[in-house]
Amino acid sequence: GTENRLxxxxxxxxxxxxxxxxxxxxxNQDALFLTAKATELFVxxxxxxxxxxxxxxxxxxxxxxxxxxxxxxxxTFQFLADILPKKILASKYLKMLExxxxxxxxxxxxxxxxxxxxxxxxxxxxxxx
Amino acid sequence: xAERPEDLNLPNAVITRIxxxxxxxxxxxxKEARSAISRAASVFVLYATSCANNFAMKGKRKTLNAGDxxxxxxxxxxQRFVAPLKESLEVYRREQKGKKEARKDKDKKAxxxxxxxxxxxxxxxxxxxxxxxEQNDEEEVDN
Numbered sequence: 001g002t003e004n005r006l007x008x009x010x011x012x013x014x015x016x017x018x019x020x021x022x023x024x025x026x027x028n029q030d031a032l033f034l035t036a037k038a039t040e041l042f043v044x045x046x047x048x049x050x051x052x053x054x055x056x057x058x059x060x061x062x063x064x065x066x067x068x069x070x071x072x073x074x075x076t077f078q079f080l081a082d083i084l085p086k087k088i089l090a091s092k093y094l095k096m097l098e099x100x101x102x103x104x105x106x107x108x109x110x111x112x113x114x115x116x117x118x119x120x121x122x123x124x125x126x127x128x129x
Numbered sequence: 130x131a132e133r134p135e136d137l138n139l140p141n142a143v144i145t146r147i148x149x150x151x152x153x154x155x156x157x158x159x160k161e162a163r164s165a166i167s168r169a170a171s172v173f174v175l176y177a178t179s180c181a182n183n184f185a186m187k188g189k190r191k192t193l194n195a196g197d198x199x200x201x202x203x204x205x206x207x208q209r210f211v212a213p214l215k216e217s218l219e220v221y222r223r224e225q226k227g228k229k230e231a232r233k234d235k236d237k238k239a240x241x242x243x244x245x246x247x248x249x250x251x252x253x254x255x256x257x258x259x260x261x262x263e264q265n266d267e268e269e270v271d272n
Binding site: 006007008009010013014016017018020021023024025026027028029030031033034035037038039040041042043044045046047048051056057059060061062063064066067068075076079080083084 | 136137139140143144146147148150151152155156157158159161162165166168169170171172173174175176177178179181182186191192193194195197198199202205206207209210213214217218220221222224225
């Protein structure tokens with residue numbers, strides 16, 4: 001790509017995000033520029049790091065899972081862990097919910113038998129207890 | 130000015146381009162991955178702003194400046210960004226200076242309306258324009 005522009009991300013939008021922080025009064029022009037530029041560097045770094053350390057590259061791709069791994073395993077990116085959660089199979093999640101419900105409640109009015117089919121696309125579905 | 134949720138996102142096209150340019154040619158980026166990176170970038174801005182603001186407050190200033198942002202990068206363990214950021218800042222400042230001088234010549238014309246916009250902060254321009262905003266009249270006092 002051409003390197004004519006110094007920064008590609010729109011500064012006005014960066015400014016909106018920055019100003020959404022209530023404690024921030026004002027932002028000088030240089031600070032705004034640097035934040036925009038730093039964000040670009042960040043995007044590059046997150047993408048390349050995740051690609052390098054992830055398994056997506058086996059298929060010549062960068063996947064969500066690669067990013068999620070990065071957030072979990074690399075300390076620098078740990079602040080992203082909450083917004084890049086690991087994905088789990090729907091069936092596992094439903095079973096987790098069931099278990100929490102059972103543990104949390106004394107009453108036993110829930111069906112114990114979970115015979116329903118789950119809507120997983122995954123092939124190797126774990127059939128739990 | 131109330132923010133709509135989408136205002137806190139960065140433009141997809143730009144994010145995609147930055148990612149593509151960083152990765153080897155031909156690598157596919159899933160839509161989910163792209164969206165995740167975009168969200169991550171917004172969170173990064175928030176985190177960096179909060180961090181930089183702490184430095185400003187320590188210095189008893191109400192305006193975030195360049196030093197605050199650079200300090201924030203170090204604090205956030207992105208020291209690797211500091212050197213390239215400083216370089217870019219140099220170029221940016223030179224450019225701004227050049228623009229100012231060019232504008233002085235244009236001052237004779239009826240450009241005075243632009244001068245009335247706020248001095249301390251950026252103007253709210255069109256969000257999705259790719260070019261650098263050239264006509265901002267941002268005369269900063271402090272640094």
